Amino acid sequence: MRILQDFELSFQHELATVYDKEEIKSIFLLVIEELLNIKRIAYQLKKDDLVAESDAICFQNILRDLKKNRPIQYILNKADFYGEFFEVNESVLIPRQETEELVDLIIKTHATSTNLKVIDIGTGSGCIPIILSKHLKQAQVTSVDISKEAIETAKKNAQRLGEAIHFINADILEWDYVFSDQRYDIIVSNPPYITPNEKQYMQQNVLAYEPELALFIEESAPLIFYDVISSFALKHLAPHGDLYFEINQYLGPETKDLISKKGFEQVQLIKDINGANRIIHAKKKS
């Protein structure tokens, strides 16, 4: 029988060409928490414990998938977002830290408001609408996605986390046929924004496993979702309502310009923690 630390050594040895040492350690700690319910702070005390044969097989299976570059969140079907666990699978994007920054900005900006009507466009795992519903007081949250599988996953997450979200399975590019006279106080979206040209700079595990539908837009129309969603916002945002976007960091000024030209005011381009242009916040005129 092997002890726990033997598996850490196998992870370090076999994944050395895929991840750096620190990443491997943090993946290993996630795995033991999930598999053996050993918290990361307890690992040092438990590293000489014997590992049961059935758990050893699970370690080997996880290692095999990790070597194929499969993201640990898809292997464990779990991702952490804003302090909550979300079920994820290969039909939804793994929630990103940049998106936590977007959600945090919205929560802090509207901390004193109540009964806000919010719509999120591009649900994915449901990370944005569920966290907003949890933190904005008595908000009524709607969320739209073109992917049936994403809506199903987000519904499960909403149910597990106890948030009542109104999900709509629809193509936002056809919004005129879907919405009638609804008005929202906040419209938020993290739409697909990567051009095929950028694929060459992307990590292999993102390209191989994350859903294309969530990531890519056509090279010829990189701002299509910003254009369409801001038109939707002109009609469906309440006067002085707020529009929030996560954006392609390489298209910050262009995206800001598009939204200003649509007629929004106080259009702000906001950088993320790494100094990249990442968020747009704008207000609708009266």
Ligand SMILES: C[S@@+](CC[C@H](N)C(=O)[O-])C[C@H]1O[C@@H](n2cnc3c(N)ncnc32)[C@H](O)[C@@H]1O
């Ligand atoms: C970048 S992902 C964002 C997912 C999630 N909000 C997050 O931040 O992790 C974009 C999402 O938009 C959805 N989507 C793509 N095209 C769409 C369309 N035409 N109408 C509605 N949703 C769309 C994708 O299925 C995907 O879930």
